[in-house]
Amino acid sequence: MHRTASNRRQSEQDVNRFANVMLESLVNEIYSLCKDQHGCRYLQKKLEERNPTYLNMIFNETYPHVVELMIDPFGNYLCQKLLEHANDEQRTILVETAAPQLVKIALNQHGTRALQKMIEHVSTPEQIRLIVNALKTNVVELIQDLNGNHVIQKCLNRLSTDDAQFIFDAVSENCVAVGTHRHGCCVLQRCIDHASDAQKQQLVNEITTHAFTLVQDPFGNYVTQYVLDLCDAKYSDPLIRRFSGNVCTLSMQKFSSNVIEKCIRIAEPSTRKILIDELLSSVFLEKLLRDSFANYVIQTALDYADPQTRQVLVDVIRPILPSIRNTPYGRRIQSKIIGPPVGAAAGSPNGNASSSPFQGYPRGNGNGNAGSNMLVRRMQGLEIQDSNIMHAVNGSTGSAYGASSSGQQSQHQPGQQQNSPHPTQPQAQNGQHHLRQQSHQHQGHPQYFSQPFVQQPMRNAFTNGDFSGYNYM
Structure with missing residues (x-):
């Protein structure tokens, strides 16, 4: 200054x-x-x-x-x-x-x-x-x-469209040379902005004719997207159909994959189905799912396909999921097809917002059994391996946890007194017997909640089957 x-x-x-x-x-x-x-x-x-x-x-x-x-x-x-x-x-x-x-x-x-x-x-x-x-x-x-x-x-800004016709003629005759140039792609977009209806149709026709070349170029792809952004089917639909037969190839390229995604989003229903059907019929679908660019095209197809086509796409992808589940792309595809794991929430690598397996479980009714039984079913579904947690699930002595890890009903009737607070567990699915011994003072055991030193809010949480906010394991 x-x-x-x-x-x-x-x-x-x-x-x-x-x-x-x-x-x-x-x-x-x-x-x-x-x-x-x-x-x-x-x-x-x-x-x-x-x-x-x-x-x-x-x-x-x-x-x-x-x-x-x-x-x-x-x-x-x-x-x-x-x-x-x-x-x-x-x-x-x-x-x-x-x-x-x-x-x-x-x-x-x-x-x-x-x-x-x-x-x-x-x-x-x-x-x-x-x-x-x-x-x-x-x-x-x-x-x-x-x-x-x-x-x-x-x-373009100051002259009338008739006086500027020499610009539209030159750009139309040299569409690729102009559209694939750093400055030319911007000028071509300004031409579309200032054109009359006839001049706009003249430009779009040339862009459509050379769409396959333009869409793969670092600058030309913006020209094709600009036509799509006009949101006029008489311009966009013929352009999108030019990619028919090359959808998979274009989906695996850095610049053209963005255009194919936009095509799927804005295309007319019949044209969109043509694009997605081409992805479905590809023998390289697994390669598309693994590709760093094409996987986004697949995700867009899942989001915008009609219900019937989407179901066909899901059925084709599902057998491939096990082989790609551990890749970043595979996890995104899986989440769109089958959603997050049961009980999962955002916030941790395994989808759980908290390390506590009880967080987010629904509240039970007044006697506490419904909420506790729901807890059992949800924990079984999570296939929890931790022995302490399994002991909490399979424990006895008046506890509402009355089901075994194999899903079988406990032989003890509700309210029946057992001789030992730690009975031998029923035979597991793998045929082995496991004797789980644990102190009553351990937080994983149901009787822990009846101890005098446990605060009333924690007791209520145990009774209602709602441990939201508690990470006591």
Whole structure:
């Protein structure tokens, strides 16, 4: 900020050096002043006074040198100011003088600004004709240039669609060269924005014709997506159908996979089914599921397919799941097909929000049995291996946990007193017997909750079968 203020004061001092100098005394020196930083500022200040005498003096000495001044680091600013304040006759002379070198001017870092100002202020058919004729043979070269592409975009902004037809013709004839270029892809999108209905159809037809090439390009894929984003089926549907027969190939590529996803999302139902059916019929479906790009296409297909098609897709994928379940992509596919594991919640690597296996279980009824039995069933479903937890599940002595790990009913009737608080467990599914011995004081045992030192909230949680918020294991 300090430097900016200092520069501003210096500029004011430089201009003030000319303040007491009459412009009339600078006749025949105005051209050289235009190329001087301080002299150029002085002349701009004189033009802002809107004095016709000063305007004519500056114009008469500068218009023969307009090409040189438009590309000069300082002179281009005077040219911009002159174009802004000149009358139509003077402006026409400036355009006519610069016309033979407009392409050279457009490609220059200083000239591009002056030429954009010229295009912004043209007002007569003659001025427009001169500019169009000067630029129309080099449209593609200008579009692909860092400076020149801004001149073409200014033409799109300021000229009528009829006057800018030369741009639409050149872009249509060179769709791939323009669409796959860093600057060209942006200009092509601006062309679509400013086009009339006929011109838009002209551009979209060419994009559709070359869609397979464009969609695989780092820049061209944005052009195809731009057409899809028009949200008009008469433009998007023919474009999407161009990918038929190559859906799997395009799904496995970095740039085109994004486009295929968008196609599945916005396509008409009949067209969407064509795309998904092609994925279904692929002999490389497992490869698609493992691919770092194609797996996202499969996920999108699962999200947007109609119920019948989705079920077919699920049936085809399900046998492949065991082989890909441990991959990041496989886990995402699995979650879309069968959902998270029973009792799982977000928040930990295994899907559980807490390390406690009881968290999130439903509350029981007043006698506590329903909630406890639900706890048993849920824990059996989780196939919990920890012996302490299994002891809590399979314990006895009046506990509501009355089922064994094999799913069999306990031989002891509710309320029946047992001789030993730790009876031998029923035979497990693997045919082995396990004698689980554990202290009553261990937190995993049901009688733990009847101890005097256990607080009442924990006792209530045990009674209701709701251990949400408790991580006591």
